[in-house]
Amino acid sequence: MKINFFSLFISLFSINISAQQEHISSFNSVNVTYKFHPKFFLFAEGQLRGIEDYSYPDYYEIKGGIGYNLTKNHKPFIGIGRYGNYKNQRMDKEEFRIWLQDVVDLRAGKFKLENRVRAEKSWFYEPQKDLHSDRIRLRYRMNISVPLNAESVKPGTISANVYDEVFFITTEKPTFARNRVYGGFNYQVDEIFGMSTGYLWQREFGKTGNKNLHFLYLSLSINIDNNEEKNYPNHGAD
Numbered sequence: 343m344k345i346n347f348f349s350l351f352i353s354l355f356s357i358n359i360s361a362q363q364e365h366i367s368s369f370n371s372v373n374v375t376y377k378f379h380p381k382f383f384l385f386a387e388g389q390l391r392g393i394e395d396y397s398y399p400d401y402y403e404i405k406g407g408i409g410y411n412l413t414k415n416h417k418p419f420i421g422i423g424r425y426g427n428y429k430n431q432r433m434d435k436e437e438f439r440i441w442l443q444d445v446v447d448l449r450a451g452k453f454k455l456e457n458r459v460r461a462e463k464s465w466f467y468e469p470q471k472d473l474h475s476d477r478i479r480l481r482y483r484m485n486i487s488v489p490l491n492a493e494s495v496k497p498g499t500i501s502a503n504v505y506d507e508v509f510f511i512t513t514e515k516p517t518f519a520r521n522r523v524y525g526g527f528n529y530q531v532d533e534i535f536g537m538s539t540g541y542l543w544q545r546e547f548g549k550t551g552n553k554n555l556h557f558l559y560l561s562l563s564i565n566i567d568n569n570e571e572k573n574y575p576n577h578g579a580d
Contacts, residue, residue, distance in 0.1 A: 368392040368399070369542055369557035371580070377567040381411050385419070387580065393555065400428040405439070415447035432470065439464040452493060456485040456505075477514065483507035487528070501528045503540065521545045526559060536563040 373387035386406035390399040405423025412418060425437040443460035460481040467474055485505035492499045502525075509520035526540015542557040 364554055364556060366396055367394075367555055367557050368396045369559045370399075371403075371561045372564075373561070373580075374564040375566065383409050383411065385409060385421070389580075391557070396558075400431075402426050407441075415449075417445045419443045419445065434468065434470060436467045436469070437464050453486060453488045456483070456487070458483040458485065478512045479519070480510045480512065481507060495530055497530055497532045499530045501530070502526075503528055503538070515549065516547050519547055521547075524559065534564055534566060536565065537561065538563065 369389070369391050371387055371389045373385065375383055375385050377383040384406065385408075387403065389401075389403035391401040392399050394400055403423060403425050405421055405425075407419055407421025409417050409419035419442070421441050421443070423439045423441075425439060426433060427435040427437075439462055441460050441462040443458060446457045448455040448457070458481075460483075462477075462479045462481070464477045464479065465474070466476065483505055484507075485503065487501050487503040489495050489499045489501045495501060504525045505523070507522040507524075508518070509522070510517050511519045522542065522544045524540055524542045526538055528536055528538040530536045538559065538561040540559045542559050544555040544557065546553040546555065
């Protein structure tokens with residue numbers, strides 16, 4: 343009965359995507375967290391996304407920054423990044439971005455609730471049109487994770503992870519620009535490596551209409567921490 347219900351759900355989901363002429367896109371990332379000091383850590387990430395074609399990347403991100411462990415559950419961070427969008431295998435829009443964020447973790451039993459607030463400033467260049475522009479964007483994410491086969495995250499632990507993130511642009515209309523919902527699983531291979539996979543739904547709100555994106559998410563996380571007390575990061579699409 344459970345298998346039949348799951349098959350029916352997948353069929354209805356596929357029909358709904360086809361009816362809207364939507365498809366599954368790819369969202370792939372590798373990120374590294376290096377805690378080089380009891381209070382400070384470095385973070386770097388690379389992303390490739392196939393938005394129009396699952397097998398052909400047409401978007402990339404290269405970003406990184408430095409964070410500070412104000413407390414075990416409170417981590418301010420500053421970052422910079424370069425981003426690129428391609429159309430017809432040609433660069434369509436380049437972006438340079440800086441951001442400030444604050445992350446506060448709350449715990450309720452086995453559940454970890456991550457509250458992340460981020461403020462971004464971006465500068466864009468569209469080489470095919472020779473246009474320059476900029477943007478200020480605010481983001482808030484509530485991420486919930488829970489280990490399924492252990493009391494806490496450690497090597498060999500499988501965790502479930504869900505989040506909802508909202509995006510607001512202060513310099514454009516509509517102000518509420520995006521909603522992103524993610525659900526998936528993480529496997530902590532050992533003290534350094536973690537792998538994640540899941541489904542991400544993204545709703546884009548624009549002046550000429552709205553757009554849905556459906557991503558299959560795959561990620562490899564590398565956490566280098568020489569401290570005795572390990573604090574594995576939340577794994578979710580960024």
